[in-house]
Amino acid sequence: MASVLSRRLGKRSLLGARVLGPSASDGPSGAALPSELQVELLDGAAPQPFLASKDPPCQEQPKEVLKAPGTSGLQQVVFQPGQKVYVWYGGQECAGLVEQHSWAEDKVTVWLLDQKLQICCRAEEAWLAGLQGPGPQAPPLEPGAQAPAYRPVSRNIDVPKRKSDAVEMDEMMAAMVLTSLSCSPIVQSPPGAEANFSASRGACDPWREGGDVSDSGSSTTSGHWSGGSGISTPSPPHPQASPKYLGDAFGSPQTDHGFETDPDPFLLDEPAPRKRRNSVKVMYKCLWPSCGKVLRSIVGIKRHVKALHLGDTVDSDQFKREEDFYYTEVQMKEESAAATVGISAPRTPTAEPPPTPSVTSLPPATLPPAPPKAQSSGPEHPGLESSLPSGALSKSAPGSFWHIQADHAYQALPSFQIPVSPHIYTSVSWAATPSAACSLSTVRSRSLSFSEPPQPPPAVKSHLIVTSPPRAQSSARKARGEAKKCRKVYGIEHRDQWCTACRWKKACQRFLD
């Protein structure tokens, strides 16, 4: 749990929540929040209620803010105006100049050089240049001693972790931003959202989803992000997110209230996520900051994201894919619940994202793209089919080509020539055909490589098998081919046009499968 908390912390601070945290007066919400959250909120020192503009934090009316019941005498360092100090802002250490230090309120107004803005924060959160460590974890106060009445809990928190987390978060943030193209709601979301920032964590989920990084549930902070795979494969999330989230997602307080069953779970218009294991229920959780809604169907969650967060009005094109980033699949062990819903259909392990282009769903797997594991995916891969017209081999052979000469294939098994064009002949050995098929399949498998762009999952599957070399099911008779046979093509009336094999009731040699 601790890890989870710390993680959240980091993320939050990433967004600058700490500095801008909602006012301490926000009694109710504050009380309900996890202790670490409170710390953050209080750290903000800028009790200003959140306003749309997150940029200039408390620069507008810092003074008022400072009037809060002071925690005088706590400060151990006296900041002089103009003095260079460092403060935590936006998840990182920022250098700034002291504008003013209100000893009484234990607040310091700092002009951030980098951000070019003024913020006010608790004196303990700022430290003089040259001194070490971020304010929070800095030595300043003795536990309990001066803890203001309104934030009793904060003192219990082990703040030190913050810094590393923050750094971690920065990286994630960067990745996130890149991925979501600056449109990320997380970035744009109003500061207020942070209060309930379960989403901050979720914000990262997309990657995890996509990568299907099974970090085997280790709930440690490092566990989440250490997996290079997760980060390195920012491929679009697809429905089959990894189950690991489960605990995480549902464990978070925020999630609970957001939980809600999809009204119409059966509306799935895409391959519903299949139940991976007996009692695992797949749900989709909205990652939008402060949302955390959980629905049972992809469609539902997408609709939710689109409608509520992305806004339906906006040209859907612009956000068409965006919504995929704002929900994640979570799996829920649920012995009992399993019975309730027609739990989504099982998703093939390697599954490719569902049909809907946007969702790569998660798909289906995200993608997919899950590293090694995912790779071992099943035999059928989208890239495969798409790269090669399935029927190519068998069907493509227009009668005109093979006909005449192929006709005797049955008799002349060894080899024969196929007139590819009036002047060009291709020598083909029937016996070799299988190998040809092999090479063919080889090529296809190659297309399976990760880089393969997630093509709209072709619905073609069956055909591949046809080209596969020697039939595994050999022993018995040849599986009935799907290709047309002479009988079908020419009809019984024109039996004379059939290939010899067909005439002899043998396997058709003209329209091979």
Added chain:
DNA sequence: AATGCCGGGGA
């Protein structure tokens, strides 16, 4: 029932 083919057998 229609097809597709294997296994056999006659010429």
Added chain:
DNA sequence: TCCCCGGCATT
């Protein structure tokens, strides 16, 4: 070796 066909599996 060429041709046919009975019969079974599949569709």
